[in-house]
Amino acid sequence: MNNLLILIIMTTIIVFLLLFVNLILGDNKPYINKLSPYECGLIPLGDCRATLNIQYILVxxxxxxxxxxxxxxxxxxxxxxxxxxxxIMIIFIIILTIGFYYEISKGALKYVKSAGD
Known part of the structure; x- marks a missing residue:
């Protein structure tokens, strides 16, 4: 048998064995805070949908x-x-540097404080 095939079979067996042991020995005690959609455990004060500044996405x-x-x-x-x-490596770095310079010249990295910040 091929060594790679043995490795795949043994890994699959170990994964399912550990999942089964976790299912048997792990305790499952759900309560209201654990089942709530807010992971931080705090009661939400408002809408969780907040606007995100586009500069964060660009960075x-x-x-x-x-x-x-x-x-x-x-x-x-x-x-x-x-x-x-x-x-080839030097040409790749030059192309990326030209693109980075273009983004800086267009002002894509300038951070403008908005009313929500």
Whole structure:
């Protein structure tokens, strides 16, 4: 039998065994605060739907873009063994830098205080 197949079968058996043990030994005592839709345990004072400033979303998008950049550059950094991969990495960084400069020049990162902040 293949080692990978044995690993998959054993992992599946262990997962279901641990779930079954948790079902048998774990205590389940639901009460009103545990069943309420508010996880913090406090009584809500108003509507939970609040407006979100668009700057927060833009910063989150930029964070994701540059986080993905790090993920893409890591294999290049580990396997840089010729000049071709080096220049591919440099071109990738230049393209992202141009995009970042464009966002700064358009004022996408300027934070404007709104009435709700």
């Amino acid at each position: 989150a998008i930029l964070f994701i873009i540059f986080d993905i950049e790090v993920i893409v550059l890591l294999p290049y950094a580990l396997t840089i063994n010729n000049i071709y991969t080096y220049w």
